[in-house]
Amino acid sequence: MTTNSVFGLIRASIVLAAVASAGTAIGGYDAPTAVAFVWWGQALLGAVNLWGFQEIGERVRTGDIAIDFLRPLDPQLAYLAADLGRAGINLVARGAPALLVGALLFDMAWPPGAASWVAGLVSVLLAVVVAFAGSFVVNLLAFWLVEVRGIRMLYMITGGLLCGLYLPVPWFPDWLRTIAQWSPFPSMLQNPIDILAGRVVGADIVPTLAVQAFWAVALVALGQVVMGAGRRKLEVQGG
Template sequence: MLIALWQARPDLAGYDVADAVTFCFLTQAFIGPMQVFGGGLELSQRVRSGDVAIDLIRPASLQLWTLAEDFGRATYLFFVRSIPPTLVGAALFGITTPADPLTWAAFLISFVLAVIVSFALRYLVALSACWVIDDRGVQSISTIMTLFFSGMILPLVIFPGWLGAVAQALPWAAVVQVPADVYLGKADVPAALVFQALWAATLLGAGALATRAVRHKVVIQGG
């Protein structure tokens, strides 16, 4: 579909056909590490079972502990879920690869930041289980928002007018669109990395505050 679109509209949004094909396989490569379809954390189940009480008395930050686990999951899926389909795409369709080592370095940093932003969003969704009876509705809404506003379904650069501007300013853009544009050489790298870092810091900060609120909530319920 992307090939047909860019054949009909050459150089749409500064992409060519090769860029569009590459973007398609990059988004597939991001599904596992960035957990684009949501979930990936056991936290919500531990809240429902009450095991989170044990997690909260450990001499370690619940948020950082969970982040470390998620990094392990993302690293594993990078090798078993990201690399194989990308190699298949390269063999069948051909994809562009950065020629500059600095672009590869920037992409690696952007990739790690995308994983952190994804985690921070999913962590907040998982913690919602402390306030709602069933967090599956929140999970579903989060998945829809992620798919639409990350660039997973269509590149955000082709979204029209104000919708495109809003979509590219939201945190979900930092999960898929931004690292893809860094890889393709379409991004202002310093601005892109700062954008991702700011959203990572903001969402992790929100997660820390939510964890503090959860700790007080659990103490009140237990007392």
């Protein structure tokens, strides 16, 4: 939490300097909205697993995934349930204190009403699902590649840039913003932050949530397809 808060102070100072030097809002972000972008991002770092995980890839590599296939529960849903629990405790124990630090030290923008708060929480839930589902697919590539650490690292670096972790996606040059908008990565962080920071309000919330829902369903479905193909390929030696 301390590290989260220190990096929040540094990032908030940088974005405030950028807005001040521009003399006007940048990409729809004025000073309070830019500060909210930073601190909501810091608050969601623990909940939304942008860096992915390696447990499933390791279980595929060692063959232990066969045990998951023998259980009377879909492995993807079981791991997703665990990830939702992880996200919830991180949001409460790590995210809320960091957000409080930002609120005490800076003039932050907030959701303009109850509807925006509810939509923001729904958006966070969808962001957790999208982030999990994307990393799940990357881990399942171990069925064919065995070792996926390099791919996982590439996925993490690309996702960190395009999800809005470092800078708001609306601040990107046109070509990079287009690439980001056609990828699932903004649904992991940028979209919930836009709602919770009050940048996206009213009727504009609906298409934002719709995009997240699309990527959540698409990536979960892709995970099922890849897992089914890997299950047919899997060979485990031993007793």
